[in-house]
Amino acid sequence: MSELDTALRRGPKKVLDLAGLQDLFSVLSARGHQLAGPTVREGAIVYDRLASVQDLPVGWSDEQDGGTYRLRRRDDDALFGFAVGPHSWKKFLLPPVTTLWRAERSDNGFKVIDTSEKAAPYAFIGVRACELHAIAIQDRVFLNGSYTDTAYLRRREDVFIVAANCGQAGGTCFCASMGTGPRATSGFDLALTEVLAGERHYFLLEVGSERGAEVLAEVEHREATAEEEQEAESVVARTAAQMARTMDTIDIRDLLYRNREHHRWDDVAGRCLTCGNCTMVCPTCFCATVEDVTDLTGEKAQRVRKRDSCFTMDFSYIHGGSIRASPKSRYRQWMTHKLATWIDQFGTSGCVGCGRCITWCPVAIDITEEVHLIRASEGAAAATPGSADERGEEI
Ligand code: SF4
Ligand code: SF4
Secondary structure, eight states: OOHHHHHHHHSOOEEEOHHHHHHHHHHHHHTTOEEEEEEEETTEEEEEEOSSGGGSOTTEEEEEETTEEEEEEOSSOOSSOSOOOSOOTHHHHSOSEEEEEEEEEETTEEEEEOOOOOOOOEEEEEEOHHHHHHHHHHHHHHTSSSSOOHHHHHHHTTOEEEEEOOSSOOTTOOHHHHTOOSSOOSSOSEEEEEEEETTEEEEEEEEOSHHHHHHHHTSOOEEOOHHHHHHHHHHHHHHHHHOOOOOOOTTHHHHHHHTTTOTHHHHHHHHOOOOOHHHHHOSSOOOEEEEEEEOTTSSEEEEEEEEOOTTSTGGGEETTEESOOSHHHHHHHHHHIIIIIHHHHHSSOSOOOOOHHHHTOTTOOOHHHHHHHHHHHHHHHHHSTTOTTTTTOOO
16 A cells, blocks of 8 residues: 555545535536446346436345345435445446457558547446455456556546445355455545434545545535444444355365365256356456457458357367366366466456355355365365375375
């Protein structure tokens, strides 16, 4: 953390009321940002363009479990009283289809049409701690490697992030055990904690960047009292304590490498539909395929990048066939990439514990359960007299 960041964080926390939050929306719009955030649509809380605070899911919450998602009404008017839904911020930063370039036939060949025009930068409203970690992972892949992805850069630069510390854990969340939440610790311009205490409804604000401080200076706010800071602390602590799922990440990379032939992969393959839902909802999955398309006249062509999934046969097609022909090999590839080979590639886990892949898996396959069972079987094997471990065999 830079000295500037430290100085900003040490400053007293601020408080906004509902009108102040709307003021923040107006200031961000006036500064040229397109506002995007959670809103209710077709029975789910999704991310879309926002015009005002009233577009947020006022008074809505969600119930989530393996393969289950439903909205339910809260008995208050909380704006952020829910967990993450099926969308993630990759909807904006890494859309399902991206045009990389266009070309038109010309008299002596073809000319490439410039598609690099930049839209107004987004202001993301209500980004959860796990999602900040997911964005940081995408940044590492697309911006901080040996190659900068210009399509991603155009969408990512100048994004203003208003984080929301979680006031309620979803049924499938496990960010606390991944060290990625429920409190936002970095990667935001402003972070809010929504507090509903009796008649009082306010947002405790933390400044995370110089730009955040500049924006906040334009918004009507006041300094927080010690009691308000304490109330906001207890909101986040309560959320962490609510989390029913955990993932034990100790030695997880080697655990999975040791268990490439574990019988559990056959069990999960018997249930997995290879639908790819888990990869579509995952905020860190970034695989794509590239297609060149022409119109019927042959006058215009374009290259598009489309989201892809390692659960399809085509994904690993190499001349003559797919190298991951079985569901077992595809699920094992996905989970082992997330939790093990990702660490070798990028230095972090590819999972931030958001729980989406559990909620949106139609057959409720649970990545935390799979890891737990593989780990438990090793423990049981080690504890059983005459086990492979005792016999000095590799397990
Ligand atoms: S693997 Fe599952 S829990 Fe982990 S980040 Fe992806 S969707 Fe979320
Ligand atoms: S694990 Fe679930 S969501 Fe993922 S491909 Fe298999 S059935 Fe679909």
